[in-house]
Amino acid sequence: xxxxxxYPACPQEPSPQGGPAGARPxxxxxxxxxxxxxxxxxxxxFLRLMVYPTMHGRAILRAYCTLSEKDARAQISRVRxxxxxxxxxxxxxxxxxxxxxxxxxxxxxxxxxxxxxxxxRMPAFVxxxxxxxxxxxxxxxxxGIAPLIAALGRSDPALRAEAATxxxxxxxxxxxxxxxxxxxxxxxxxxxxxxxxxxxxxxRCQEPPK
Numbered sequence: 001x002x003x004x005x006x007y008p009a010c011p012q013e014p015s016p017q018g019g020p021a022g023a024r025p026x027x028x029x030x031x032x033x034x035x036x037x038x039x040x041x042x043x044x045x046f047l048r049l050m051v052y053p054t055m056h057g058r059a060i061l062r063a064y065c066t067l068s069e070k071d072a073r074a075q076i077s078r079v080r081x082x083x084x085x086x087x088x089x090x091x092x093x094x095x096x097x098x099x100x101x102x103x104x105x106x107x108x109x110x111x112x113x114x115x116x117x118x119x120x121r122m123p124a125f126v127x128x129x130x131x132x133x134x135x136x137x138x139x140x141x142x143x144g145i146a147p148l149i150a151a152l153g154r155s156d157p158a159l160r161a162e163a164a165t166x167x168x169x170x171x172x173x174x175x176x177x178x179x180x181x182x183x184x185x186x187x188x189x190x191x192x193x194x195x196x197x198x199x200x201x202x203x204r205c206q207e208p209p210k
Contacts, residue, residue: 054126057119060112061129064102064136072097099139109140116140117147120154130154131162138166142173149180152196157189164192168199175203 072094092100103112116133124130134151137144148170151163164184167174181203184196 053115053118054122057115057122057127057133058129060102060106060115061119061132061136063105064098065129065132067098067102069094069098072101096139099136102136103139109143113137113140113143113147116144117150120147120151120159124156130156130159134159134162134166138169141170145170145174145176148174149177152177152180152184157187157192160184160187160189161191161195164195164199168195168202171202174199178203 103109106112106115116137119127119133120130127133134148137147137151145167148163148167152160152167154160154163164181167177167181178200181196181200184192185200187193187196
């Protein structure tokens with residue numbers, strides 16, 4: 001019995017890269033390095049711009065809520081040196097001391113106010129202490145006015161009402177918030193209406209005569 005002759009091998013066509021067909025194209029290691037660096041840079045930016053300020057804000061609010069009056073009173077002399085908030089009649093309540101001591105611990109209102117403003121922009125599950133943040137912003141003086149005005153536009157009506165209340169407590173120094181408070185008078189929430197009206201009375205009563 002004769003063995004049939006094998007079929008002739010088909011010639012392989014060269015690949016577009018110049019190698020034999022079926023061979024994997026060689027990828028430059030440089031592309032992988034650039035891709036990894038881009039991912040790493042994006043992660044660093046995300047941590048720096050989003051995660052770090054949020055964690056910083058949580059640390060400030062945790063310190064504010066856990067600071068005892070006794071510990072705060074121990075730093076009363078340092079608190080009285082801070083001139084970025086007006087204390088009625090020169091008296092400091094326990095809340096005043098706790099708030100001002102916390103702000104001084106974290107390098108003053110220039111640092112604390114932007115951190116808390118960022119905290120208010122975060123979702124509630126990441127930033128659950130927004131009401132405390134609004135209260136603490138009042139003690140940041142002029143630095144806290146813009147974030148408080150922005151808080152008047154938040155979706156949470158309790159937060160809007162608290163922002164209006166704190167602006168009213170700032171008195172004449174918050175006169176730049178009058179247009180936003182007037183708009184808040186038309187808010188669909190009754191508590192926000194009432195807080196905005198009260199705040200406007202306090203601010204306008206302290207305005208100097210024209």
